[in-house]
Amino acid sequence: MEKRENKTEVIVVGGGPAGISCAITIARAGKEVVLIERGRFSGSKNVFGGAIYAQPTREIFPDFEKTAPLERKNIEHKFALLGEDDATVISYKKKPENPVSYTVVRGKFDRWMAEQAKNEGVILVEETVVRELIVQDGFVKGVKTELEDYYADIVVLADGVNSLLAKQIGLRGNLAPEDVALSVKEVIKLPSEVINDRFHVNDDEGCIYEIFGGPMLGMLGLGFMYTNKNSVNIGLGVTLSELVDRGLKPYELLDKLKKHPEIAPLIKDGELLEYSAHLIPEGGYKKVPLLFGAGVMVCGDAAMFVNNMHWEGTNLAMISGKIAGETAVIALGKQDFSETALSHYQEELENSFIIKDLRTYKDLMSGVHERVGEFLGYYPKKINSFFEMFTSVDSVPKREKYHKFIKSIFTDRKISDLFKDAWTAVKLLWSILK
């Protein structure tokens, strides 16, 4: 390899969970790695619902629970099915010894991760945008920033959902409005004791809401709430194509959600701390781009690594970053940066939960898209009307009420449509479990 100025072993573009996990893995192996972040600091351009997962985070930072800036450990997961003005909520609560997830504020947590990376030898360059990749003889050889060109044996793209760089070198095409959800979020300040009371938790314990329906009835969208120490996150993500087709403003949907009778009391008298927006890559397995090329690998959101069925993203980012880092270390050992050498990254991803889970849900999005009005509109409303009927006391005999409810299903929908719904549901279930 020729020696030149501004040349390092690995450049990682993007200082989020994927990029940091990748860079720290490489630095720990004693290799030289430069991590380039476009924001003022890591986390300053990042937005998410709210929780990081303990086990995958431990794989990168074994003792993170001792020093990382964590908000609350989540002990309860609520699933709220909202009708127009009613709600059915189921909830799972357990106080595990090892929590599954913690809420964090990205501006603090990502910054902490980047700090750890720096301490372990990663060269962190902030406030720098990579505009273009340098490609020579079919190999990615470096990056062009606003100021300078930097060269490396390997460039890892962890530049997020919009990954203009993966597109530049043809690893992927244009994203379509069906492939992303637009998410808007508000962080609402509330005193810690008020949060404890409203969400039935103790200090340092948190509660997650997954919200279906409400203003998103019949739409491919999901609302969420997460509790921080002194604030509550509320937001929703709706597939961009739904917003485009229906001509909806995302923040107006959020305003409606905040006014829903099930939600409004939870955030009452809170003060808006910050509004934010972000895209979520939701194309799933079928839209995963090419993950590697000569001298280059793609991880995290840039690689579409989001499991939307389980609200997972940061964990896929961290572990894919780690695998890319391990692959880079092996390649550096052999001084082989060819496509064949880096195909190890794809192989390891295939063996991991990342590709396995994405494959499990590969038909989910198309299946739900097909019958979104039914699965996320009619049936959630019907579940609520069942409980309305079941809990009503009006001197009408119960059997009459049951008969009326059952009859309503067959008058609401044609029998052939009911069969189609059931068939799609069975097909989806089979595609997941087979």
Place this chain on the structure above:
Amino acid sequence: MSDLEDKLYTVKYTPDAVSHLLPVQECCRICKSKICTIVCPAGVYEWDENMRKLIVNYENCLECGACRIACESSSLGWEYPKGTKGVTFKQG
């Protein structure tokens, strides 16, 4: 609109002197949906019917990228603001 203004008021921005969002006005003029004026979570885009021009309040951009993907003619020039510019989320 005032609701959105209240929201955006909570966001920390360091605006650049030039826009990082560059619509191709000839495409905007014949664009039927003008969808960027609807889906943008920061209301960055406004259609000025008198001027027959898309106004871009780029300093309010949250850098999500929705406009780029939604753009009917895929003509919107979209890049990240310079490293020192744009939005800084504190509570993301």
